[in-house]
Amino acid sequence: EVQLVESGGALVQPGGSLRLSCAASEFTISDHYMDWVRQAPGKGLEWVGRTRNKVKSYTTEYAASVKGRFTISRDESKNSVYLQMNSLKSEDTAVYYCARVYGGKGNALDLWGQGTMVTVSS
Amino acid sequence: DVQMTQSPSSLSVSVGDRVTITCRASQSISTYLNWYLQKPGKAPKLLIYASSSLQSGVPSRFSGSGSGTDFTLTISSLQPEDFATYYCQQSYTAQFTFGPGTKVDI
Numbered sequence: 748e749v750q751l752v753e754s755g756g757a758l759v760q761p762g763g764s765l766r767l768s769c770a771a772s773e774f775t776i777s778d779h780y781m782d783w784v785r786q787a788p789g790k791g792l793e794w795v796g797r798t799r800n801k802v803k804s805y806t807t808e809y810a811a812s813v814k815g816r817f818t819i820s821r822d823e824s825k826n827s828v829y830l831q832m833n834s835l836k837s838e839d840t841a842v843y844y845c846a847r848v849y850g851g852k853g854n855a856l857d858l859w860g861q862g863t864m865v866t867v868s869s
Numbered sequence: 870d871v872q873m874t875q876s877p878s879s880l881s882v883s884v885g886d887r888v889t890i891t892c893r894a895s896q897s898i899s900t901y902l903n904w905y906l907q908k909p910g911k912a913p914k915l916l917i918y919a920s921s922s923l924q925s926g927v928p929s930r931f932s933g934s935g936s937g938t939d940f941t942l943t944i945s946s947l948q949p950e951d952f953a954t955y956y957c958q959q960s961y962t963a964q965f966t967f968g969p970g971t972k973v974d975i
Contacts (some may be wrong), residue, residue: 791949792913792956794965843910853919854960855903859912
């Protein structure tokens with residue numbers, strides 16, 4: 748089955764760090780850009796950032812709210828994407844989703860993981 | 870950043886109703902507009918991409934239109950499984966942005 752599975756969510760103290768993982772199955776991430784999107788409890792969707800593929804030199808993009816604190820990377824040998832989160836704040840509390848960007852569909856996010864919960868609290 | 874707005878923020882409807890949700894971008898985004906459905910506790914699901922293209926497996930009662938700054942999602946005859954929150958999203962700029970969502974309930 749074509750799917751994305753996130754892991755690594757946890758309760759972490761303000762100022763702490765956490766690394767989320769997103770494992771892809773039945774497709775190759777090397778063909779795609781991959782995004783992270785988050786959703787705070789009871790709120791809407793917020794785009795977090797992106798890792799582009801080899802064709803675009805694995806460049807990254809970030810939302811202003813996380814730039815300088817979060818880093819997105821990929822390991823194509825493991826067919827996985829990662830979100831390293833540093834200097835965490837209470838407002839980073841959210842469900843974090845990874846999603847596949849489908850270039851042939853106007854860059855829509857056509858495949859989503861089930862999400863992993865990150866809680867930042869003392 | 871491109872700002873996205875949606876209206877209404879919520880609406881109460883009945884099974885069989887025709888539903889129209891609008892989305893507006895703060896600048897022209899051509900047809901780089903996508904629609905998602907999200908049910909409580911679940912991941913979003915792509916319905917419409919590139920303003921008017923139906924994602925594979927999505928029922929034909931869903932349709933989208935628009936270009937530039939104004940877009941519409943229409944559900945021709947609402948079914949029980951359609952009660953959810955709908956989000957528009959622009960994919961025109963490198964930094965994607967989502968609308969605030971429209972909750973459709975009974």
